[in-house]
Amino acid sequence: MFLADNETKVDLLNNEAIAKTIVELLRNRPEQPITVGVHGDWGAGKSSVLEMIEDQLDKNEETLCLKFNGWRFQGFEDAKIALIEGIVTGLVENRPALRKAGDAVKATFRRIDWLKVAKKAGGLAFTAFTGVPTPDQIETLVNGVEGLLADPGKIASVENAKAALATVTDVLKDEDTQTKNVPEEIEAFRKEFKALLKAAGVEQLVVLIDDLDRCLPDTAIETLEAVRLFVFTARTAFVVAADEAMIEYSVRKHFPDLPDTTGPQTYARNYLEKLIQVPFRIPALGDTETRIYVTLLLIGAEIGEDHASFGDLAHSASTDRRR
Structure with a gap:
């Protein structure tokens, strides 16, 4: 049996609460620009959180949700221009x-x-x-x-x-x-x-940026610099999924002459926190959560995630985790 490591809209890691909270935050004041970070280790479920956010936002016709994956453009396009052009193209194509x-x-x-x-x-x-x-x-x-x-x-x-x-x-x-x-x-x-x-x-444009922590340092920084261009643009929101440690590494590599620290925090951490206004950190899985997750993966691979029984099982597992 082959288990694909793909993002999914089905919440198998108990991260739906994070996705719902981010959506509520975005929709609370759609006219205000905002940048949200979804942080966690590789495999923590950041991409799936973005999928759930997109699924919820697509139900609102006044909100346009676009996805951008900097890793796919790496080596082929200037990351900064690719993001800017991708946003404008997506806006034109969808409206x-x-x-x-x-x-x-x-x-x-x-x-x-x-x-x-x-x-x-x-x-x-x-x-x-x-x-x-x-x-x-x-x-x-x-x-x-x-x-x-x-x-x-x-x-x-x-x-x-x-x-x-x-x-x-x-x-x-x-x-x-x-x-x-x-x-x-x-x-x-x-x-x-x-x-x-x-x-x-468009009442609010939401751009979901994924796999930034898989990019080479220059690509990651160029993408973040493009985000900075839109930070103060009304009705524009960004949700950036990335491992904080990898982004800090990219900052250090891209700006090698920076001092190590400035007060209690590193320059690399300050750079990220200046850009990300509201960070959400996905907690690591415990033993029980890991067992439930692997069980759901195996069953989903056998009968399919679209099967009605799998939906009931996933809901029951979510209830058990919360309890």
Whole structure:
């Protein structure tokens, strides 16, 4: 018999109370931005808590719940841009009302494209004036900018690299982009995103972020930095599932020059607590809970979690655990 280690909406670990409490917290003041942390060791049931939260929030039409898994994008996409673009794309795809706001949607995606190019242009600028960038670097930079360069492979000199950089600079200063530096672009993006939420008729946007503790340090920090971009955006909430110890490790690796401590806590812990406003920690399983969990897993694998008898058994087990 094979037992899959997958998240589930069926509460086998007695964590439903945590999920319900988080949902009540989110829905209590939907207009207020908030970040919630679901912390626990690997295998504690963090992903299942997110599944239960999503299941409960989906019943409210005025709430839009989106999921993001940074681990899946690792090595393929810039984690910060991937999260930002994923949120906007999810909002557009799930709210037909935005079809009437075509110009606003295009403007928001234009901001995201600007941020993509701006980030990579910085690296190209340094390389272009200190050496010859590789064709792959040029191609990565201009990918998605239609007609910018017909053949990136022809760039084989500092002069050509400078010319390519000038072309990219022109893209960054496009007339459609009203501002010309990253802070102003980010602030403009935030304003446009608020307008999109209003046009979509979304009372609250909830983003569930999973598997952050499986990511490499840079990916984990980039994802958290993207969350920080939305922290003060009204009607936007984040629920981040991660092992606190792994995130602290990522902070130390990403910022190696930080002092070890500042007062009673480490800088790494302070970084996390500045971002996560309300932490929930999943307690470790005891012997009795572990036996009940394994028993339910075996029975569920045999008859299926959708079987009526399994539902009755899971409810009975939950009652016994509470007692």
